[in-house]
Amino acid sequence: xxxxxxxxxxxxxxxxxxxxxxxxxxxxxxxxxxxxxxxxxxxxxxxxxxxxxxxxxxxxxxxxxxxxxxxxxxxxxxxxxxxxxxxxxxxxxxxxxxxxxxxxxxxxxxxxxxxxxxxxxxxxxxxxxxxxxxxxxxxxxxxxxxxxxxxxxxxxxxxxxxxxxxxxxxxxxxxxxxxxxxxxxxxxxxxxxxxxxxxxxxxxxxxxxxxxxxxxxxxxxxxxxxxxxxxxxxxxxxxxxxxxxxxxxxxxxxxxxxxxxxxxxxxxxxxxxxxxxxxxxxxxxxxxxxxxxxxxxxxxxxxxxxxxxxxxxxxxxxxxxxxxxxxxxxxxxxxxxxxxxxxxxxxxxxxxxxxxxxxxxxxxxxxxxxxxxxxxxxxxxxxxxxxxxxxxxxxxxxxxxxxxxxxxxxxxxxxxxxxxxxxxxxxxxxxxxxxxxxxxxxxxxxxxxxxxxxxxxxxxxxxxxxxxxxxxxxxxxxxxxxxxxxxxxxxxxxxxxxxxxxxxxxxxxxxxxxxxxxxxxxxxxxxxxxxxxxxxxxxxxxxxxx
Amino acid sequence: xxxxxxxxxxxxxxxxxxxxxxxxxxxxxxxxxxxxxxxxxxxxxxxxxxxxxxxxxxxxxxxxxxxxxxxxxxxxxxxxxxxxxxxxxxxxxxxxxxxxxxxxxxxxxxxxxxxxxxxxxxxxxxxxxxxxxxxxx
Ligand SMILES: Cc1cc2nc3c(=O)[nH]c(=O)nc-3n(C[C@H](O)[C@H](O)[C@H](O)COP(=O)(O)OP(=O)(O)OC[C@H]3O[C@@H](n4cnc5c(N)ncnc54)[C@H](O)[C@@H]3O)c2cc1C
Numbered sequence: 001x002x003x004x005x006x007x008x009x010x011x012x013x014x015x016x017x018x019x020x021x022x023x024x025x026x027x028x029x030x031x032x033x034x035x036x037x038x039x040x041x042x043x044x045x046x047x048x049x050x051x052x053x054x055x056x057x058x059x060x061x062x063x064x065x066x067x068x069x070x071x072x073x074x075x076x077x078x079x080x081x082x083x084x085x086x087x088x089x090x091x092x093x094x095x096x097x098x099x100x101x102x103x104x105x106x107x108x109x110x111x112x113x114x115x116x117x118x119x120x121x122x123x124x125x126x127x128x129x130x131x132x133x134x135x136x137x138x139x140x141x142x143x144x145x146x147x148x149x150x151x152x153x154x155x156x157x158x159x160x161x162x163x164x165x166x167x168x169x170x171x172x173x174x175x176x177x178x179x180x181x182x183x184x185x186x187x188x189x190x191x192x193x194x195x196x197x198x199x200x201x202x203x204x205x206x207x208x209x210x211x212x213x214x215x216x217x218x219x220x221x222x223x224x225x226x227x228x229x230x231x232x233x234x235x236x237x238x239x240x241x242x243x244x245x246x247x248x249x250x251x252x253x254x255x256x257x258x259x260x261x262x263x264x265x266x267x268x269x270x271x272x273x274x275x276x277x278x279x280x281x282x283x284x285x286x287x288x289x290x291x292x293x294x295x296x297x298x299x300x301x302x303x304x305x306x307x308x309x310x311x312x313x314x315x316x317x318x319x320x321x322x323x324x325x326x327x328x329x330x331x332x333x334x335x336x337x338x339x340x341x342x343x344x345x346x347x348x349x350x351x352x353x354x355x356x357x358x359x360x361x362x363x364x365x366x367x368x369x370x371x372x373x374x375x376x377x378x379x380x381x382x383x384x385x386x387x388x389x390x391x392x393x394x395x396x397x398x399x400x401x402x403x404x405x406x407x408x409x410x411x412x413x414x415x416x417x418x419x420x421x422x423x424x425x426x427x428x429x430x431x432x433x434x435x436x437x438x439x440x441x442x443x444x445x446x447x448x449x450x451x452x453x454x455x456x457x458x459x460x461x462x463x464x465x466x467x468x469x470x471x472x473x474x475x476x477x478x479x480x481x482x483x484x485x486x487x488x489x490x491x492x493x494x495x496x497x498x499x500x501x502x503x504x505x506x507x508x509x510x511x512x513x514x515x516x517x518x519x520x521x522x523x524x525x526x527x528x529x530x531x532x533x534x535x536x537x538x539x540x541x542x543x544x545x546x
Numbered sequence: 547x548x549x550x551x552x553x554x555x556x557x558x559x560x561x562x563x564x565x566x567x568x569x570x571x572x573x574x575x576x577x578x579x580x581x582x583x584x585x586x587x588x589x590x591x592x593x594x595x596x597x598x599x600x601x602x603x604x605x606x607x608x609x610x611x612x613x614x615x616x617x618x619x620x621x622x623x624x625x626x627x628x629x630x631x632x633x634x635x636x637x638x639x640x641x642x643x644x645x646x647x648x649x650x651x652x653x654x655x656x657x658x659x660x661x662x663x664x665x666x667x668x669x670x671x672x673x674x675x676x677x678x679x680x681x682x683x
Contacts, residue, residue, distance in 0.1 A: 045660060046660070046663075047658075047659040047660050047663070048655055048659050048663065055587075055655065056586075056587040057587075215677070215678075337676070339676060341676070341677070341678065341679070373658075373659075373677065374658040374659075374671060374672060374675045374677050375654065375655055375658040375659045377658075377675075378654050378658055379651075379654075388647075388650050389561070389562040389563070389626075389650045389653075390561065390562070390564065390623065391564050391566065393563075394563050394564065394566070394568075395566075397658070397671075397674070397675050398568065398674050398675060401675035401676055401677060402675070402676040
């Protein structure tokens with residue numbers, strides 16, 4: 001059996017970075033990915049089956065058959081869900097994970113996001129906590145993620161809120177007519193705005209082309225490879241060393257332990273010549289980066305005589321505090337055309353309300369949106385008082401597709417320990433592995449914050465010149481989905497956390513979690529740049545220890 | 547699907563997205579989109595569609611003593627409004643609102659998604675909305 005320095009499970013935002021840092025530090029790495037490497041053509045341009053609108057399927061995995069989960073609704077009714085259904089809380093399953101098809105908004109959290117409990121106190125029934133590290137400690141790694149993967153932006157306007165040592169490597173995306181309208185609106189209200197930072201090459205970078213402004217960022221792959229994800233930056237670097245072995249279609253089943261209960265490898269399934277084969281590999285350290293739901297599942301499924309509740313789960317913490325983002329949004333009608341067909345579409349944001357809102361714990365960012373294909377717009381964006389059919393509906397699509405101004409944004413999730421991932425041993429996937437069971441909801445304080453942000457969205461649109469404005473009220477639900485995080489939270493106290501500040505699982509020397517699972521709280525921003533920064537930080541630590 | 551069901555389908559989708567100076571649903575290829583989908587994702591719902599279309603026809607005969615496809619536009623719309631609201635003269639073997647919502651949604655899917663799906667011929671809906679004005683005719 002081959003011995004590695006490290007086995008990494010999952011090639012997403014975090015796994016790819018850790019593979020790169022370790023391999024470049026001269027370590028032998030086995031990188032397991034359950035999905036395939038997807039080409040631009042594989043991902044395709046299907047408007048009904050993509051990672052943004054998944055009516056009948058999706059384009060970045062997992063396969064619809066053989067990968068069920070169990071979802072328990074707020075009333076306590078359990079049902080089987082398939083990967084493209086909303087309640088599955090999917091991200092993606094392919095080389096690059098979510099980064100293969102993400103929108104690529106590249107936000108840093110702000111300093112207060114790392115000390116939510118100290119700043120606000122702990123709302124009753126929530127598990128709000130401070131991070132075991134500060135913004136200042138993470139800042140160098142944000143910088144590194146921005147420069148090594150490539151982020152376009154301009155943070156000057158928000159330097160006080162989100163301090164940075166230097167600018168971005170790439171200039172921000174160009175403004176569009178809606179940018180001007182929204183900036184004017186914000187100015188009237190006295191709100192701060194800034195360009196939306198994106199992991200997109202606005203000019204050539206990293207040996208790859210610039211963005212050609214097509215209309216397909218979220219849920220699709222980039223035709224010029226100008227969208228920077230794990231698959232086209234850090235993973236190729238890892239492979240170039242010759243020290244990283246990437247196995248696709250390789251599904252980690254469980255982590256293995258030796259006679260004393262120490263982790264020493266991974267058992268996984270892989271397809272060879274059309275047949276499924278079960279294999280084991282050994283390593284000095286094992287690094288879990290399967291995404292917040294699957295990382296928790298894998299640890300829980302790795303129970304043994306020494307660890308009857310699963311690995312890292314002595315205190316029943318693995319899988320708890322599942323969080324993501326509610327996404328309040330508002331739509332308004334402009335008199336003039338604002339759509340130019342120039343992608344990505346998202347251009348301007350306000351971070352005025354990330355903190356310091358009366359009666360609200362946290363808050364969030366609001367920005368305009370990525371270009372929506374018409375069918376997406378038809379499902380998502382029409383006024384609720386518009387008939388769903390007939391000439392009035394068609395005329396609205398015809399006259400107003402190019403005139404609807406849309407703002408939306410992620411709201412700081414107030415976590416609670418009942419929003420969680422457990423294992424359902426009665427339901428198995430294609431490989432016979434017990435599946436994830438998702439239950440609970442976010443904390444009601446999240447709804448208060450989301451409603452507050454929805455009202456800000458309405459206010460912004462009104463000040464920007466919209467007369468007719470519509471929006472829907474947020475509802476209490478489990479949050480997770482594409483921004484899933486929190487299921488193996490970091491902390492100093494092993495009773496209420498799963499790992500230390502490096503992602504090392506308490507009471508283990510050589511077992512790490514490095515993905516979104518680590519987030520103690522998920523910020524009022526899209527999470528991926530924070531996942532990347534943490535991954536760089538943990539990876540450096542692991543490389544030194546190895 | 548029988549010829550009659552097909553005829554009713556055509557008439558109904560043309561009220562869901564009616565023709566004006568841009569084609570209605572049927573001429574834009576929504577029928578082709580649905581035909582493909584009845585053999586794919588919508589196969590499990592084909593029975594629901596067939597039963598629903600029969601029920602539309604029965605409702606029309608009771609209301610106006612005429613086949614749905616031969617009603618005036620105003621009569622067709624009135625019939626569909628009643629179906630959507632569940633205010634029916636005939637007894638339906640399936641939930642009318644659910645059937646109608648499914649039909650409305652899948653008509654829009656065919657009309658507004660990419661032409662490769664079978665509908666939105668020559669990307670006409672993208673020219674209409676302004677999503678993509680370079681229409682290949
Ligand atoms: C359409 C879309 C748009 C998005 N837009 C944005 C955005 O604009 N900004 C932003 O910040 N975030 C965005 N996100 C979210 C972002 O992609 C995620 O936050 C990020 O990818 C999470 O990184 P991760 O490393 O935690 O997990 P992932 O990226 O999910 O990676 C986990 C990987 O592990 C693999 N895996 C799981 N289980 C196993 C197993 N048992 N064995 C082997 N491999 C396994 C998975 O297949 C996957 O590839 C978006 C996501 C999607 C899908």
